[in-house]
Amino acid sequence: MSLPSIQTLYDVTEATWPHAGAWNEGGFTIRDGQGGGKRVSAATLAGPLAEAKIETAEAAMRNLQQPLLFMLRAGEEDLDAELDARGYEVIDPVNIYAAKADALARDDIPRTIAIPAWEPLRIMEEIWAAGGIGPARIEVMRRACTPKTGIVSRFNDQPAGTSFMAMSQGISMVHALEILPGHRRSGLGRWAMHRAGQWTLKNGGHTVSVICTQANDAANGLYQSLGMSLIGAYHYRIKPE
Template sequence: MNTDWFAVIDGTWPAARITRAGPFRLREGRGGGQRVSAASAEGPFTEADIDAAEAAMRDMGQPRIFMIRPGEDALDAALAARGYPVVDPVNVHACPSAQLTDIPIPRVTVFALWEPLAIMREIWAQGGIGPGRLAVMERAPGPKTGLLARHRDKPGGVGFVAIHAGTAMVHAVEILPHQRRQGLGRWMMRAAAFWAVENGADTLSVICTQANTAANGLYAALGMEVVGAYHYRRLD
């Protein structure tokens, strides 16, 4: 897949504001998490450029956090020398959307709808996905949808899907603790695939921390491939 995964991430989970500090692209997250608050390099840099990026992030009231993408060994080493620890290595999984539409979704198992219902906001809140991340969803230009999964006529889980340049990406999957191990994650990904196909996205993708072995196992079992990876370096 010849896809710019970082453009898909930015397009489907957008920062509140993008600015520049020399060669660094700065994201203002406004409480939306690391993904929309991290700086990334767009060219060669100097130590003074890192200083300027750090100062700009402090001015935003954000932690000093940089996204390290494949091939950015020099930036990785420079930040390590400054005492930045590695945080949350991430995998990007993807597959053709149609691959997950081979099995019909059981009736009243997963609903795709936007705007989110109150119960969806409550489930996200229980998983630590609060107003800042909901604001990210609102900012996404779309097409986009929320996913509400049910099990035994009770709400079970939620997710968010948006499309950028023909690729759908799933974010903010949260399943209630007492509804886990019921296959809801699998059905939510299949529902996302059906929605993606209906909205013209040939590829379905999702990002997941490498530490989340259960989710990585689910995506592998669905036949999704690891097509990219990145990590952060962060100083609070």
């Protein structure tokens, strides 16, 4: 089985990191993110650009008291150009990686270094909060499809990091991988991804995927070093206040 297409991974992203509500307005999918970040609140094109009304989408986002924010995916270059002409600025270009789960899974993962746990433990919430991942994003995790799990990373018998993952279409996606500053460069991110491969296989899946911003050199380096393939990308455009 080959790795999934970028369009499939867009769908997996939606299922594993979901909005609180969505509907079609003006030819765009409008998302109610309830403070859960760009991915769950950005509008996306829902049909032909010629039939879309950007002003209608903008009004819907204003009614939600959300930033005027659009996600631009592969093949949406014309919309990207139109938003650019309207003064929208590019923000947070993102890479999406994937690998076969059996290529990531290992049987020699130290028992306490990457521990699956769900519901989120208090220590997981504290580590996420230290990295700017607050209660609204925890609620995104609670809304996510199943199966899903968190992973507690430990080092020298201390809590050192955490992450979240959920599976859709046999593809798990890792989100919110956060390692405490004092424990970085200890291999914890690598062990967490090996555990992700193992967990995916145990839950009947076949592929592990992950998203990171293009500006995050450390994360991009980690996923590339693990042999994960860059499948595609997306970015946002936001209207300055």
